Amino acid sequence: MSVTIKDIAKIAGVSYSTVSKALNDSPLVKPTTKNRILKVAKEMGYEPNFAAQRLVSKQTKIIGLIWPTIERVVLSTLVTNISNEIRKTPYSMILSVEPIPASLEAFKRFQVDGVILFDENIDILIEPTTRPLLVYGVADKVNKYFPIVDPNHEQAMLEAVNYLYSDLGHTKIAYIGDFSNSDRMQMEKLKGFKKAMKHFGLSIAPHFLIDTKGLDWYDGYNAVSKLLENSNHPTAIVGGSYDISGGIIRGIKEKKLQIPNDISIISYDNIPQMANMEIPLTSIGVPVDKLAAEIVRSIIELIENKNLHPSIRKMTPELNIRKSCATIKK
Structure with a gap:
């Protein structure tokens, strides 16, 4: 016979x-009491009845994440950090690498x-849904229906050019990056770089x-x-991403040029x-752990x-100075 909440309470x-409150990590239960209950539950071999919980709470405690690619290191690192953040909460996460419509249907x-939703290469207009949806990407008219966590590419490019110039x-x-019109995140970096150069009169x-x-x-x-x-x-x-910048470093070294004495490099991503x-890379961008924490929160x-209204949460990029940049030779 399975162990019930009543058995644990006794x-x-x-x-x-x-x-019930303790098993759901409620702040209304004192930590000492909560720890004692959790210890008893574990010793008795209690397994929660998720189906019953869902009927009562109308929630599955599951968050779906639509992942655009499994190939790039930065996105893999971000997803890992998101998963780590979610494990700190009562929620679990499932991933889908299917196209957006198929992913949304599966999550339904x-x-x-x-x-x-990672806003990369979105080729359809996502209509408003009753299911809460958060976009990680560029705040623009296309995503006006949903809350957005925006890593602020434009500000990142301004900080990068400011560091190199000022x-x-x-x-x-x-600037070396992907100029694909279908990827708003990459286009935002290019636009930000051009705007930053104009800002400083360069x-x-x-x-x-x-264009890579x-x-x-x-x-x-x-x-x-x-x-x-x-x-x-x-x-x-200025390299448009971690992966791109890795190739830039190798290409420069093959030309027998020195980094940073001949050419300095700063890369987007953090x-x-x-x-x-091989050369510790100066970088600009929102630290991946802070980005993951904000997305999960x-x-x-x-x-x-x-009832939360759609909002734009622009993050603050941070500059990490390492060994790939140097003062210009006079």
Whole structure:
């Protein structure tokens, strides 16, 4: 016979409602009482009846995440951090790498409480739904129906150019990234770079804007090789992502140029792996742990307060100075 809440209450010497609150991590139960109840429940081999809980609470305590790709290190790191954050809560997470319509339909069948959507290569207009949906991406008209956590690419590019120009003296700055019109996050970086250069009164040579046509290591490698074919080299490069910048570093070294003495590099993204590259990479972006914490906090707030109006939560990018940038040679 399975162990019930009543059995636990009898052994722990508390009421049924106190056991229920403790098992659901309610702040209304004193920590000492909660710990005692949890200990008794574990010793008795209690297993929660999720089906019964769902009937009472109308919740599954499951969050769905639509993952755009399993190939890129940055997204894998972000998803891992999101999973770690969710484990600190009463919720669980399931992933889908299917197209958005198929993912939403699957999550509907699973009756998830809310959905996190990575806004990359969205080729359909997502209509308002009764199921809470949080977007991680660019705040624009397309996503006006949903709360958005925006990593603030434009501000990140402004900080990157400001560091290279104001602090280190660079004026010949190139940008290497994916210019795909279907990916608003990548286009926001390009737009932010151009706007930042204009803000500081810096011109951009036509060949200083290189489209990688992709986000992989090899795309960055090919792009910087093309850039360096021109004798007019930049003194600094802003890379559009961690993977792209890894390829940029390899391409520069193969040309027998020194980083940072010949060319400085600063990369978008802010993950711990950037400190362990062959040349520790100066980076700009919202730290991945802070980004994950805000995404999880926001989706749970949305689930538990369904009347919450759509909002834009722009994050603050942070600059991590490492060994890939140096003051311009006079």
